[in-house]
Amino acid sequence: MRHDAPVSTPAHHPPILPPATIGILGGGQLGRMLGIAARAMGYRIAILDPDPACPAAAIADRVEVGGYGDVAAALRMAEGCAVITYELEHVDAALVDALAARLPVRPGALPLRVTQDRLAERRFVEDAGVPVAPWRELRAGDAAGLAAAARELGLPLRLKAVFGGYDGRSQIRVASEAELAGAWAALGRPDGQPVLAEAELAFADELSVVCARGADGTILPFPPGRNRHDAGILVETLQPAPVPPAVAEAAAGIAGRLADAMALVGLLTVELFRMPDDRLVVNELAPRVHNSGHATMDAAQTSQFEQQIRAVCGLPLGSPAPLAPAAMVNLLGAGPRRPARLLGVEAALADPAVHLHLYDKREVVERRKMGHLTALGATTAEALERAHAALSRLRWADDGDGLPPPGARP
DSSP: OOSSOOOOOOSSSSSOOOOOOEEEEEEEEHHHHHHHHHHHOEEEEEEEEEEEEETTGOOOOOEEEOOOHHHHHHHHHHHTTTEEESSOOSSSSSHHHHHTTSSSSSSSSHHHHHHTSSHHHHHHHHHOOOOOOOOOEETTTOOOHHHHHHHHOOSSSSEEEEOOTTTTTEEEEEOOOGGGHHHHHTOOOOOTEEEEEEEEOOSSSEEEEEEETTTOOOOOEEEEEEEEEETTTEEEEEEEEESSSSHHHHHHHHHHHHHHHHHOOOOEEEEEEEOOOEEEEEEESSSSOGGGGHHHHHHHOOOHHHHHHHHHOOOOOOOOBBBSOOEEEEEESSSEEOOOEEEOOOHTTTTEEEEEEEOOOOHHHHHHTEEEEEEESSSHHHHHHHHHHHHOOEEEEEEGGOOOTOOOOO
């Protein structure tokens, strides 16, 4: 159920107030931006990440170095924390269970288990009465099963590993019968592993909704965004999505229904396909802040990052209302691996409606998410034009630029 405005937190859910410490599983760019939002509100931050120089390290009070299946490291990180949240769903559920026995973990274990298993995710969405693309469960290496799925679902179809994978990884497109024979080798999963086979839909738009659910059950979705991907990586988002109001309302309603069905406390991002007849089909869920919600940092009354902190701490949710039409474009790495030094910043920020967010990743890697730009405008089309103009002025330095090594004194 959606409420028009947040209500006060009940007495049996006492809020977690600053300067309490929030533990974050994951120290990537999402953990970094969550931490920045929490610090602005007066909280302390502890991080679990396998990389001691992760993007969130610079803003954390403590970084416990450990993998996302390292229960002992997670319990050390949790010492002194009042609540735990996570920035990615590739966390061992047993680790979350061990933490949840000691203190609140939000959004919780159920959202994690649902979204890290593509088959469980499809069943969950269908059980909630929300459509997904036609699909079949297969086992890697089963040639007869794949041929049957191709007949039943039609071609082209997508083969997706059930566990792991993001930004288009661990999945392939099978476009013709001739490609069936080499499909299992192309996917690269050991024989017998579960695999999702899914019909490829001829959609009109890719949409996403970041939806908050508070500790008191209040549900507040941000306006849907319209996304564009390139080889599985998000490259731009327009927010609010330029779609009919009925489509936007339906998308927000689906996100709220799924967040309620999970009973999560935090954020749920729902990626959807808008079909040519305006039907909406769920593609993927993520129980966290999301790349497609980054425009909220500069173009909404409350950013997605502040909203997650409010939710997991049991505070009243902030308004998700937009301040202006906005666009977000991702700043990706390009070229060989090398130290990250960005050129053209002054020229990109000559437009006062443009904002730059860098993730403090020390090395450039081809197609790695290094940062993003947001731009505001009178329309989303204008905002997108400004964002791309700024992006075109940026590039990653190489040896030919003759710059001193990073950290060298001028």
